[in-house]
Amino acid sequence: MPSARLASSLPAALHSGLPLTALAPMQDVTDLAFMRVITHYGAPDYFFTEFFRVHGQSRPEKHILRSIDENTTGRPVFAQLIGEDLAHLSRTVEELLQHNIAGIDLNLGCPAPKVYKKNVGGGLLRDPQKVGEILATLRAAVPGLLTVKMRIGFENTLHFDRLLELINEHSVDLLSVHGRTVKEMYRSEVHYDYIAHAVRRVRCPVLANGNVTSAARAQAVLATTGAVGVMIGRHAIRNPWIFRQCREQLAGRPVLRLTLADVRDYVERLYRATQVPGLVERLHVNKMKKYLNFVGQSVDATGAFLHDMRRTESEAELFGVCDRHLLAEPAREFSAEPYPGVVARPNCETPAAGADGCSLETVSA
Ligand SMILES: Cc1cc2nc3c(=O)[nH]c(=O)nc-3n(C[C@H](O)[C@H](O)[C@H](O)COP(=O)(O)O)c2cc1C
Secondary structure (H helix, E strand, O other): OOOOOOOOOOOOOOOOOOOEEEEOOOOOOOOHHHHHHHHHHHOOOEEEEEEEEOOOOOOOOHHHHHHHHOOOOOOOEEEEEEOOOHHHHHHHHHHHOOOOOOEEEEEEOOOOHHHHOOOOHHHHHHOHHHHHHHHHHHHHHOOOEEEEEEEEEOOOOOOHHHHHHHHHHOOOOEEEEEEEEHHHOOOOOOOHHHHHHHHHHOOOOEEEEOOOOOHHHHHHHHHHHOOOEEEEOHHHHHOOOHHHHHHHHHOOOOOOOOEHHHHHHHHHHHHHHOOOOOOOHHHHHHHHHHHHHHHHHHOOOOOHHHHHHOOOOOHHHHHHHHHHHHOOOOOOEOOOOOOOOOOOOOOOOOOHHHOOOOOOOOOOO
């Protein structure tokens, strides 16, 4: 089959003149259902898929392809790859070019030991020479936008400048920087000064990523880093209105204030969207709990909703808890920022054995 060509300039933002917003790629989260739910409350400018694994036996995963092929959000979708085998990266690009993608994104950040020990994802940040080979291969294979999502280093930032040079040498079109090292995982402070450094060093636009918790934080992070936009992950699970709120904040308009009743609507919509034929109710409820772990950070300051939600086992129990906590005072504010000390710890009720990457099983906020 002939290769499709991709656009060579970044897709236009929803509202020209405003900084960009992107939903961060999240394994087990940013599937078709979640992209649709997010779009209902206010789409980001760009979507990124969960990572496609690339190795000798890999074929683009069907469930990830659905988030491209059946995407009716109207927003561009970048396909993210994780891997290090040059021939198979090229082959996978060829395969993905048959789908309606905005570009190819390379994962240089996944911090799961199972991943970095294979020298892919964040593991590659230890080996700039290999990163150079991969970028050269991808640049040759991608007839359009090539983007990279990286952390600032593996254990330290020794190679950061060299990696930024490689971004320039291989004419990467967009760089997303999560301002932590691999070893810092997800909970440390975010080093926005390193993102600002990247903005100064690379020729392509940079998206700032890490702990952008609210529209107000987005504005502050943009001011500190000089980035062209923000990429938001966990806090879009907590608050799917966040992209709309960012646009309001950045345009100087009043920012939508959310109530607990709004959140009840989100929970219902997410439940319906994630319902698939044959999914056992108990497992569906467990999947919901992983999203609600994040939502619960803004429901109450004591973590009471989280406490009760984590103990539910059926749809009826889950919605009973939601009604009790979200509809008792429906007009009460859903906090724009997470309440301090209310932690979205991963739930321990589902075995983590299947988790081989960045996964809801293992990531908290
Ligand atoms: C559940 C989960 C899954 C993730 N999966 C991916 C992934 O597939 N690819 C990737 O580049 N980053 C992945 N990440 C990292 C996020 O894209 C993002 O860089 C990180 O969560 C920091 O941004 P945040 O503070 O806005 O969440 C994942 C993060 C989480 C929480």
